[in-house]
Amino acid sequence: MSPIKNLNVTFETISDNSSYSEGDIIVGTVSFRLTKEAKVKSVYVKAKGDANVEWTEVGVPVERLQSAHRRYFKVKEYLVAENDEGTVLPKRVHIFKFRLKIPEGRMPSSFKGKHGNIVYTFEAKVSRSWRLPSKVLKEINFVSKSCPHTPQMMCPQSSSVRKKMNGISKGQVQICATINRGVCSPGETLSVVAKICNSSSRNTRLKFKLQQVTVYSCQDNTNSSKETLFKMVGETIRPNSEQTASCQLKVPSDAIPTLHNCEIISVEYYIKVYLDVSFALDPEVVFPLVILPPKFAPAQSREAVGPETVDSPAYSEFTSSTFTTGLDPILTGLQKELKEVECHWANAAHAHLYRNGVGTKRARLSATTTLENV
Incomplete structure (x- = not known):
């Protein structure tokens, strides 16, 4: 029987919805209790992101399985260094702190669908020679910073x-x-x-x-x-x-x-x-x-x-x-009002860019005029 009991991972919350994005640091603790002195090969934590799709196409004369995989990142940190001869840990509760940084880059948000998913996972593992490892696996909610709007x-x-x-x-x-x-x-x-x-x-x-x-x-x-x-x-x-x-x-x-x-x-x-x-x-x-x-x-x-x-x-x-033709009577009087609304929101969009320090010189000039009138 394994002496490793109550293996658990606790995250320090960094946002209201407990989500992570590119460049964020996953901070937390790994804890477990040893019922007796034990020799471990290593203790480590690992985070990774993967996308997978799979479906079956019905054809003649045979069915064809379609599948694809993408790996976005994989980071790992040893809490007890790997040692083939083993590291002796005493009988007690052990708590290890960890800090794993998610790489920068354009990575998609978490997703689960009918024929595929994008999953980001965090794993803590305690390995022992000639024994099955003890591990805990948790999904993390990943929200991409890459925004496709203009x-x-x-x-x-x-x-x-x-x-x-x-x-x-x-x-x-x-x-x-x-x-x-x-x-x-x-x-x-x-x-x-x-x-x-x-x-x-x-x-x-x-x-x-x-x-x-x-x-x-x-x-x-x-x-x-x-x-x-x-x-x-x-x-x-x-x-x-x-x-x-x-x-x-x-x-x-x-x-x-x-x-x-x-x-x-x-x-x-x-x-x-x-x-x-x-x-x-x-x-x-x-x-x-x-x-x-x-x-x-x-x-x-x-x-x-x-x-x-x-x-x-x-x-x-x-x-x-x-x-x-035909709809002119309906739109009479609306076109001028709509043009004014469009200009108003175009200037508001430029102002948004100005406040965030981006945009063209023309957008900055337009935003300056808008901000003076706000």
């Missing part, structure tokens, strides 16, 4: 789309949508506003959706999954009518932050504003959304006040529009 995404984002109806339906439908910002944290609420012109002969319905897209990669093979985290259905929009709709889109508090710096796993988010058109492809406006960990998220922006008339990407069946 200051421009803190400003309101606008886009539009137009679709001509085919078949027995006549006319066209148009959507012009705005979100108040393209960056947020889990648990926050975003404002989405959309204006619709239904110049067709068919009823339609506006829908809002927040979608998570996870992609697992192995060489040239990928396996993706989509999950809807939020969905809201608006009222019916009758033929030859116009309507403005708004949505308070709540990001789930347990949403995984955007994952962009792992070679084999990625997590992205999209806000979709679309019209449900029967027997036809739904016209949609898509906004990329970056979800950041709370401790790295910038200050919140104001609510969206209305859609701006900007070009959007072309679709095979949909054409982007600046809404110079």
Whole structure:
């Protein structure tokens, strides 16, 4: 029977959510009790970060297993130096302090998904010659400092789309949508506003959706999954009518932050504003959304006040529009207000850069003007 009892690791908390990031130092103690004098080969602690993906592709005539692995770091510290002849420890409670520094670099946050995970672990081990080692393994929550957003995404984002109806339906439908910002944290609420012109002969319905897209990669093979985290259905929009709709889109508090710096796993988010058109492809406006960990998220922006008339990407069946036809009466008086809002938040973004000592000379001059008016 092993004389090593109650092997335990205790961490000194460095943040409110007990998370670690690049460059942080893991500080704590390893403790155990010896029921009798014992000779140990070594006592050490080790931390490492690994990403793994694995899935099975069903094919003919055989199934193929796809897997990939990435190692991000591995650090080790001996608390009792390794000695093949052994180091004698007396019968008592032993407590060892440790300090392990996580290397700098672009490393992804912790993640667990259907076909893969990114796991950071801490291990303490007591080794003895010709005996099974005693060890304890704990997962540590790793939050990457690498943020994939730009200051421009803190400003309101606008886009539009137009679709001509085919078949027995006549006319066209148009959507012009705005979100108040393209960056947020889990648990926050975003404002989405959309204006619709239904110049067709068919009823339609506006829908809002927040979608998570996870992609697992192995060489040239990928396996993706989509999950809807939020969905809201608006009222019916009758033929030859116009309507403005708004949505308070709540990001789930347990949403995984955007994952962009792992070679084999990625997590992205999209806000979709679309019209449900029967027997036809739904016209949609898509906004990329970056979800950041709370401790790295910038200050919140104001609510969206209305859609701006900007070009959007072309679709095979949909054409982007600046809404110079059909929707002009709806947007009259809004364009000037939206331009003023956009300028305000652009200056606020420059001010944010100025306060943090980064940005171009032009951004600094703009920020100086903004700060003088705050």
